[in-house]
Amino acid sequence: MNLILIGLAAFLVLGSVAALEMKNLLSAVIAVGVVGLGLSVLFLLLGAPDIAITQVVVEVIVVTVMIRATTRTTDEEKGPPRSLAAVVVGVGSALVIVGFGIAAFAELPRFGAERPTPSFWYLAEALRGTGAGNVVTSIVLDFRGYDTLGEATVILVSIAGALVIARHVARDGKVPRA
Amino acid sequence: MGTFLPFFVALPLLAGFVCLLLKRAAPRATPWISVGSMVGLLVACVLATAWGSSGVTFAGDWGVRGAGAGAFVVGIALVLDGFSRLFLLLVAVVGTASAVYALRYLAPEEGRPLFHVLFNLLVAGMNGALLAGDLFNLYVFVEVASIASYGLVAYQTGGEEVEAAFKYLVVGTLASTAILIGITVLYAATGYLNMADLSAAIAGGGVPRMPLLFASGLFVLGFGMKAAAMPFHAWLPDAHPSAPAPISAMLSGLLIKTLGIYALVRVFYVVVGMDENLRMVLTVLGCLSMWGGVLLAQAQDDVKRILAFHSVSQMGYVLVALALNSWLGVAAGLFHAVNHGLFKSALFLSAGSLERVTGTRRLSEMGGVFRKAPATSAGLVGACLSISGIPPFNGFWSKLLILIALVTAGQTFVAVLAAGAALMTLVTFVKVQRKAIFGALPARLEGAHEVPASMYLPALALAALCLLSGLLWPVGVDGIVGAAASAVLAREGAPPAATVYMERIHGEVPR
Amino acid sequence: MTFYCLIFALLAVGLYGLLAKRNMLKKILGLVILDNAVNLLLIAVGYRSGKGAPILLPGDDPAAFARSSVDPLPQALVLTSIVIGLGVTMILVAMALRLHQRYGTLDVDRMDRLKG
């Protein structure tokens, strides 16, 4: 089981690297889509079918939108990947985070280790408390329903933002004055 | 009071949703909906401040469950204490001023209803973050406010504005990701998300050293980016000037404080705990911002960019004061944060009016505006005096307090740096006044005229508040600020603030 | 531990894409990868070897269910986090399209040069 998980995770890493290094943007987008599908399989194996479903449908929307954006624009990446400074910052911060993170997680419980955590209360009480058999839904909509109000607002905000950016403006590109 | 805490979030949320609903049907009503919701918030906040109310509520009544040592908060706590009350009041004041300002500032076009959707949801996100007693909930509302601000920075849809927004979004998302990873680490170690539960678990040694260090580092990075502390400041001088003037006021006056300073203080003083290393880091960030911001501002000619760089610099003062880990330092830092919220939003609103009057944002092309637009000029001068630290304006008192706190803590060197930066600030704003307000009127501006009253009154009102809170400092304002500081850090003899916070959430439940 | 290392490697790849790539769409892809990595990290934290999904079916014994299921809380958090990631991606794409319309390129370096 663990080997399957690790194999799949390794596939995600390699797929992501390949996606970022591809010259053709369309292939890159499709590669990220494949990585997303692999991720949802991984979620399923990790006991999270809710997340797996959400990941699949979200990936479909993201890839469709990105494909449309790619086909509108014909830019291919040329030349070196930005200035040297950007690369140094990118690689450097990535390495620092990775090193720090691995050191931190080395002191935390092992992956998949059995341990008592407070949140197991939800498993025992969700049905009695909320009437939902799906414990994740009971948490999302009832125990932490207030978070979900924020989450619903996030989607509304980002779509309003997209509508603002993509609205009619005068020909000189400036918003008319009062 | 406690039960009705979600009102502070629900009202602007409702206003935002109604604005979206009326996008086609009644677009002209949307600016008034914003004004209405802000005034409603203002009334609620003034009442809450006057009564000194505090309280806690659990969304859905999901409070503490489980028995004995296993008891923990299963839902989301909303907590109102002196600290969140102070910032709620600031949000309501600046929000009202900006909403009134936006009435005539924005042309009635297709985007205006959406502007008000984003405006209200920005306020909802900030209020939600201020009331959150749960780390993940804090993250969610920080995201609501941040994403609303990305859209608002790009509102004018010109190439430079959208590019600034893109840069801002990349940095902001990096910050949010850092915060989320930090939350994940703390969750992996303890299994809690509630701040009081987490705080008890961390104080009890529930988190090993490396994970705690990693999480602290990520929080400094994340909230430091949101607060635009110096090495992470690069997005701010592009993003804040790109937004429409009322939004520049909201971003510089409120957003970097509620998402940056407030969250930083809440997380470090209440949840993770301050230590020597952290104090060192915050002091260094503060000194860098203080001087870096003021020096970079010298080279600018664009009024809004000057103001934006000074936001970085002023955040530096707040950081060095907060890093002291003393009651006086915290009080001084919070007071300066609030004062900065007042005078910087007044400055940005005045800068917007100035741009309307003169048709430019370049200082070198302005002059003699006083003769053409006296009310705008008065607001600008008042706010300039305040940011330069001229007595009896509020900026003077908070800068003085910061210097006193630094000296009593033995950090004379930092105090000298702060005093020097304050002098530089004074120099900049004398220059701004001399070039824009006084001096000779260019022939080009002979036909210029004053902006409508709904645009100069908000700036004047904020400038008047700067003067009033300076004059009334000993007789009332110090109580409000003191309550805020006491909620963060206890005075000698009182129980530690984190304990008070936890008792408030856990109530009488025995642990 | 190997699994956590791989997640952090994924995180590093996303971070690199977001910070170092010139093309805006590549940056957006980097952000999508970064989001994926954080979500996977949260789910991995909640995982317990050999345990199943936190969905109670009719006829299940609640006590036995509580012993045989993974931690549900991180899943609820990830649901929120995925939605936030989607929102950010949509607004980013809108910005990238607008910038392409204004400058005729998606290359951030060339954009800087065009602005002069």
Add this chain to the structure above:
Amino acid sequence: MPRERDGLSAIVRVVTQWLFVPILVYGLGVGFFGHLTPGGGFAGGVVIACGFVLATIAFGGRTGPAPVFHRWAASLEAVGAMTYLGMAALGWSAGHFMQAWTPRGEDFTLASAPFLVVLNLAILLKVGAGLFAGFMVLVLFDRATGATAREGGDA
């Protein structure tokens, strides 16, 4: 000429005609039973948005069910969000914001948690309409921004 007016070939249109309703039913099902099975309002909403996206791609942006939905998308999104907020605010009548104030039926049935069902549907409506509106504006970017010579595009 813009592609979206033309839509795709006849075969795709026929397939879409056959698939459109099942997709919507599936999305609704995912949303309705989210409290019992994997899925929920968000996943269901995205599925429904995908259904309308498919219709848009197949029939172009001007004919079929998509333009009607598009016209009302922003309002529907607001209605969904307000329903969620309203349900939460009505919780005050039971004591607290966000409190489940509806009666509850037998476990493992649709009625076991009416509060959650309504919230799921509110999210479904909000996300379905919102994502579709967002998708349309990104896909029809030129028309939405009025960049093409043709004026009067309805963003």
